Amino acid sequence: MARWQGVIALLLLIIISYVDRVNISVMILNPEFAAHFQLNENRMLQGMLMTCFLLGYGFSALLLTPVIESRWHYRQGLLSSIAIWALVCAISPLLGSLLGMLIARIDLGVAEGPLFSLKTRFINDNFAADEIGKPNALTALGVSLGLAVGFPLVTWLMAHVGWIGSFYALALLNLLLGGGLIWRFLPAPQVTSQRAKPGFSQTFALAWRTPLLGWILLVEIATLSYLWGNSAWLPAWLRDEHHFSLQATGLLAAVPFLLSLGSKFLGGVLLDKMRPEQAPLLFIIGGLLTAGSVLALMLSQQPAMLALFMLAANVFWGLQGAAIPVVVQHHAPREAVGSAYGIINGIGNICAAFIPLLMGVVDEIGGIGQFRFFRSGGIAADHAVRRRRTAAAYASRSSSKRVYTLNKLQDKTASRFEQRLRWPRKDEAQGWADLLPTPMQLEV
Structure with missing residues (x-):
C-alpha cells in the first residue's frame, strides 16, 4: 500500500510541476505581464521563456540526476527540488527585466530536471519487472492532467489575483501541497536496506551503457518536441487565430490533453501484458498513428477536421507515454536506472527546447496561422503547397x-x-x- 501511496504522491507532484511549466504560455497573453517584461507581442522573446526553462531542465536531468542518485535518496532530492521551485515562483514577480525572468526560468528548469528520473528510480525500486507498466502509466497521466489543469487554473488565477498573485499562489501550491505530499507519502530511506552506491562517474558511465539508448533517445526527442511545441503555443493560437476569450482559451487548450489520459493508462495496461522485448511496439504503433494524424492536420482545411485530427494526435501520442520509462527500466543497470532515464529525458528536452523558440521566430515572420504546420515540422510542405x-x-x-x-x-x-x-x-x-x-x- 505504501508504494502506491508514493505513486499517487508522485502523480500529484508531476501535475503541480506541469502547472509551473505552462504558466508562462498563459501569462504571455496578459498585457500587464507582457508590458512588465518588455515582451511587446514579440513571439520570439515569448518562445525564449519556454526555451530557457527546457534548456535548464535538460542539462539538469542529464548532469544533476547522477549526483542525486549516487549521493542522496530520491525523497531528499525531490524535497530539495520542490523548495527551489517555490522560491523561484515567489521571486519571479519581483524581477524587473526580461533577462531576470529568463534566468529564473533556467533556474526553475534546473530544479525540476531530476523529477522524472527520480520517479523512475522509485518505481524501479518498489515494483517487480512485470508490474512497472501501471505505475509508470499512472504517473505519466500527470503530464496530461498538469496541462489540462494548468491552462484553466492559471487563467482563473490571473483573472482573480492578477499575474503577480498567480506566481505567489503557485509558490504556495508547490511548497505546501507538493512538498507536503512527498514528505508524508513517499517512503523515507531505510537504513537497513541501504547498500553501497557507486560514485558519480561510475553511475554516469553505467547509464551511458544502457542497451537501445540511442533508439529510445530518438523517440523521446520526437515525443517531447510534439509536447512542447503543442503546449507552448496552443493558447496563443486559439486566441489570435480563432479569437477566443482568455477564459475560453484556457479551457479549450486543456481538452486535447484530457483526451490523452485514457490512452496513457491503456498503454500501461498493455505494457504489463507484453514481454519486455515487445514494449517498443508501442513506440511504432503510437508514433505512426500520431504522425498520420499530424499529417492529416496539416492537409485539412475544415475546422471540424482540424479539431478531430488535433485531438487524435494527442490520443495516439499519449498511448506511448509509459513505454519510454518501462523500456529504460527493463534495460538499464539497476544502480543507474534514474541516471539512464535522466540522459534520455535530459537530451530529449535540450533538443526539444528550441521548438518553442523556432515556432516563435516563424510566427514573427509569417503569422501565427502557420502554427499548426510548423508544430509538426510541416512548414516546408506548407510553402510547397502555397507555391x-x-x-x-x-x-x-x-x-x-x-x-x-x-x-x-x-x-x-x-x-x-x-x-x-x-x-x-x-x-x-x-x-x-x-x-x-x-x-x-x-x-x-
Missing part, C-alpha cells in the same frame, strides 16, 4: 496569351491591367508575399 497554388492561379490567367511588361505600358493600359487582374485578398497574401512573382513576370 503550387500560386503557380496554378497565375497559369489560369495566361489564357489571353498576351504578355505585358509594366514599365512599357502607358498610364491608360496600366489602369486597364489593374482592373482586369484579380489580386489575392490581403489576408491570403499576408505571410507569403515573397512567394509571388514580380509584376514584370505577370501574364494576363
Whole structure:
C-alpha cells in the first residue's frame, strides 16, 4: 500500500510541476505581464521563456540526476527540488527585466530536471519487472492532467489575483501541497536496506551503457518536441487565430490533453501484458498513428477536421507515454536506472527546447496561422503547397496569351491591367508575399 501511496504522491507532484511549466504560455497573453517584461507581442522573446526553462531542465536531468542518485535518496532530492521551485515562483514577480525572468526560468528548469528520473528510480525500486507498466502509466497521466489543469487554473488565477498573485499562489501550491505530499507519502530511506552506491562517474558511465539508448533517445526527442511545441503555443493560437476569450482559451487548450489520459493508462495496461522485448511496439504503433494524424492536420482545411485530427494526435501520442520509462527500466543497470532515464529525458528536452523558440521566430515572420504546420515540422510542405497554388492561379490567367511588361505600358493600359487582374485578398497574401512573382513576370 505504501508504494502506491508514493505513486499517487508522485502523480500529484508531476501535475503541480506541469502547472509551473505552462504558466508562462498563459501569462504571455496578459498585457500587464507582457508590458512588465518588455515582451511587446514579440513571439520570439515569448518562445525564449519556454526555451530557457527546457534548456535548464535538460542539462539538469542529464548532469544533476547522477549526483542525486549516487549521493542522496530520491525523497531528499525531490524535497530539495520542490523548495527551489517555490522560491523561484515567489521571486519571479519581483524581477524587473526580461533577462531576470529568463534566468529564473533556467533556474526553475534546473530544479525540476531530476523529477522524472527520480520517479523512475522509485518505481524501479518498489515494483517487480512485470508490474512497472501501471505505475509508470499512472504517473505519466500527470503530464496530461498538469496541462489540462494548468491552462484553466492559471487563467482563473490571473483573472482573480492578477499575474503577480498567480506566481505567489503557485509558490504556495508547490511548497505546501507538493512538498507536503512527498514528505508524508513517499517512503523515507531505510537504513537497513541501504547498500553501497557507486560514485558519480561510475553511475554516469553505467547509464551511458544502457542497451537501445540511442533508439529510445530518438523517440523521446520526437515525443517531447510534439509536447512542447503543442503546449507552448496552443493558447496563443486559439486566441489570435480563432479569437477566443482568455477564459475560453484556457479551457479549450486543456481538452486535447484530457483526451490523452485514457490512452496513457491503456498503454500501461498493455505494457504489463507484453514481454519486455515487445514494449517498443508501442513506440511504432503510437508514433505512426500520431504522425498520420499530424499529417492529416496539416492537409485539412475544415475546422471540424482540424479539431478531430488535433485531438487524435494527442490520443495516439499519449498511448506511448509509459513505454519510454518501462523500456529504460527493463534495460538499464539497476544502480543507474534514474541516471539512464535522466540522459534520455535530459537530451530529449535540450533538443526539444528550441521548438518553442523556432515556432516563435516563424510566427514573427509569417503569422501565427502557420502554427499548426510548423508544430509538426510541416512548414516546408506548407510553402510547397502555397507555391503550387500560386503557380496554378497565375497559369489560369495566361489564357489571353498576351504578355505585358509594366514599365512599357502607358498610364491608360496600366489602369486597364489593374482592373482586369484579380489580386489575392490581403489576408491570403499576408505571410507569403515573397512567394509571388514580380509584376514584370505577370501574364494576363
